[in-house]
Amino acid sequence: MSEVESAGEEDVAIEATLNGKPLKRRVKARQHLADFLRQELELTGTHLGCEHGICGACTVLIDGATARGCLTLAAQISGHSVETIEGLSDSGKLAELQAEFIARNAAQCGFCSSGMLLTAYELVCSGVRLSRSDIREVISGNMCRCTGYHAIVDAIEAVITRGAR
Amino acid sequence: MKSRNFSYVRARSLRHAFDVLAEHGGDAVPIAGGQSLLPGLNMRLSAPKLLVDIGDLAELRGQSHAGEMIRLGALTRHAELLTSDLVQRHLPLLRQAAPHIGHVAIRNRGTLGGSLAYADPAAELPACAVALDATLVLGSVSGQREVKAEDFFTGLFETALRTGELITAVNFPVQTSATHAAFAELSRRHGDFALAGLAMIATTEGNRVREARIAYLGCADRAKIANSVAAALAGQQLPLRDDEALTHAVRADLSPEDTPGLRADTRLHMATVLTRRALNSLLEGTLA
Numbered sequence: 001m002s003e004v005e006s007a008g009e010e011d012v013a014i015e016a017t018l019n020g021k022p023l024k025r026r027v028k029a030r031q032h033l034a035d036f037l038r039q040e041l042e043l044t045g046t047h048l049g050c051e052h053g054i055c056g057a058c059t060v061l062i063d064g065a066t067a068r069g070c071l072t073l074a075a076q077i078s079g080h081s082v083e084t085i086e087g088l089s090d091s092g093k094l095a096e097l098q099a100e101f102i103a104r105n106a107a108q109c110g111f112c113s114s115g116m117l118l119t120a121y122e123l124v125c126s127g128v129r130l131s132r133s134d135i136r137e138v139i140s141g142n143m144c145r146c147t148g149y150h151a152i153v154d155a156i157e158a159v160i161t162r163g164a165r
Numbered sequence: 166m167k168s169r170n171f172s173y174v175r176a177r178s179l180r181h182a183f184d185v186l187a188e189h190g191g192d193a194v195p196i197a198g199g200q201s202l203l204p205g206l207n208m209r210l211s212a213p214k215l216l217v218d219i220g221d222l223a224e225l226r227g228q229s230h231a232g233e234m235i236r237l238g239a240l241t242r243h244a245e246l247l248t249s250d251l252v253q254r255h256l257p258l259l260r261q262a263a264p265h266i267g268h269v270a271i272r273n274r275g276t277l278g279g280s281l282a283y284a285d286p287a288a289e290l291p292a293c294a295v296a297l298d299a300t301l302v303l304g305s306v307s308g309q310r311e312v313k314a315e316d317f318f319t320g321l322f323e324t325a326l327r328t329g330e331l332i333t334a335v336n337f338p339v340q341t342s343a344t345h346a347a348f349a350e351l352s353r354r355h356g357d358f359a360l361a362g363l364a365m366i367a368t369t370e371g372n373r374v375r376e377a378r379i380a381y382l383g384c385a386d387r388a389k390i391a392n393s394v395a396a397a398l399a400g401q402q403l404p405l406r407d408d409e410a411l412t413h414a415v416r417a418d419l420s421p422e423d424t425p426g427l428r429a430d431t432r433l434h435m436a437t438v439l440t441r442r443a444l445n446s447l448l449e450g451t452l453a
Binding site (some may be wrong): 030035075084 | 168171172208218221244264270274
């Protein structure tokens, strides 16, 4: 019965990898990953908009795949690897995306940018060469309330095209 | 918004998950990808006392092909439906439906078993499971049993799952070259839940429909077989030009209610048009 008796705690021990470094903490069971990153770790590059999976501002990478920070419990990342915008900024494909975003004014107010960049990063790293309409489809889960979609698609397309050369 | 307080336990094995679920009864809810559960918790539509995390159980993963069946583990993520060779080759309906499920980030986390257990009447996979005549494998401390998808969905967000039971895998009959699959859906924005949609498996003889097995989404309280539509379509010449028989059949099978911004009539019209389009796509060989 010891297994069952240990069931159910409001504080959960986690061991994960965050931006390449080991992370060992106790987290609140109900705390979602985006709140954990922002409030406990002060990694405020992950933004929070709707908190029910619609807007994409809280996008992070879990084991290399995009995920909603608001629809993942911090407790669920134990044993997994998480990367946030802070961990990926200024290097590799993400730096290329950032440069193209800046060149085309694709980051206007900046609220959606970290999520948009990570979604684009997953796409660019997949090596698949997509059309503009495919790119639009991929970023359909990230809302830009400045409506700067054309510039964002331009920026992503530029990085994909350059990578294919 | 934030969810209410709850406790959390990470299942170490399937047996451990069964034990915890049995111990805590209706207070405990399993969580896998959490892509439907967590929005509901954040909006405080439900408030379970305990979440049992089954998301890392290797026993619930995997895809296999045995005889006439493809077995997909309950933790098969929606994104895997788009990349799996087995699915591509033998379950083209799932391959066609998967792009309609949420967005990339949602598909990376959400699971097959989770979508079926949640039983949203507007979700894609329950309709596909019914159309494909899938069998769900359910497990608990009391053992294992199998339930046909048709019998699994019992009402709005209601299923045949008993307290303490989990979906462990889903068995899908292999589709042959003689069967065609078509999936069609209409939603206001990409990734939204369907206003109307359908999952179809059909056989044809020349330009005629021989047999069609169809389940709709967004048009009733649950995913179920549309028998009147199947009867109306049998023997019909494609492309379908006259919608009248189809319109009557759709109205006989489906019972949408008026919802804010969308009358039941409109939804029935959409269902009829989508059915015609899906059928005619079979003829073009474009498989919708």
